[in-house]
Amino acid sequence: MPAITFFHNPMSRGQIARWALEEVGADYEVVPVDWQAKPQALMDANPMGKIPTIIHHAADGDHVVSESAAICHYLAEIYPEAGLLPTDAEKADYFRWLFFAAGPIEHAVTSKAMGFAPTAEQEGMAGFGNYDRAVDTLAWWLGQNDYVCGNRFTMADVYVGSTVDWGLAFKTMPERPEFVAYAERLRGRAAYRTGKKMDDIGAPA
Helix, strand or coil: CCCEEEEECCCCCHHHHHHHHHHHCCCEEEEECECCECCHHHHHHCCCCCCCEEEEEECCEEEEEECHHHHHHHHHHHCHHHCCCCCCCCHHHHHHHHHHHHHHHHHHHHHHHCCCCCCCCCHHHHCCCCHHHHHHHHHHHHCCCCECCECCCCHHHHHHHHHHHHHHHCCCCCCCHHHHHHHHHHHCCHHHHHHHHHCCCCCCC
16 A cells, blocks of 8 residues: 555645655555545545545554645655755744745635735734735745745745745736746746646646
């Protein structure tokens, strides 16, 4: 049995986990998920039926991980030889921007797509402030760093990079020079391109 079972539909955030799995060279099997007939094994592992969800078949038993950012970091932890974990000096930036993308940016982009913009009074409660402030903050960081942790690619870039890549593709994030340059750097990675080809999506030329 492969070390990891990966519940996946290519038209989903599962693309993030696919890229992460390829980056670490994981031994995994894919369980396709039909939106209208989700496999019982997925529902047993994750009652929300969300993907991506992975099951790590470890020596001490099965471990279920869901939520894309968590999957990314978990894979970096169980495959340390891939070299995608942060050093002690990089941990602050790594976790700061990994969770910033999974929290404020995700909420800001989703809220805008759904037509919700918090009032000035609601911004503190919303958590992301407002869309422009969240996007500007991420652009500020990427404008002065090639990657999340400066000049070195880490697993945080799989998640943050996917957020930017998708945002540009679906026009939910502005085509700012900082974002375009960052996305272009990531699209050149072998694991990124392999994942896209495996899902028959195609990597940008």
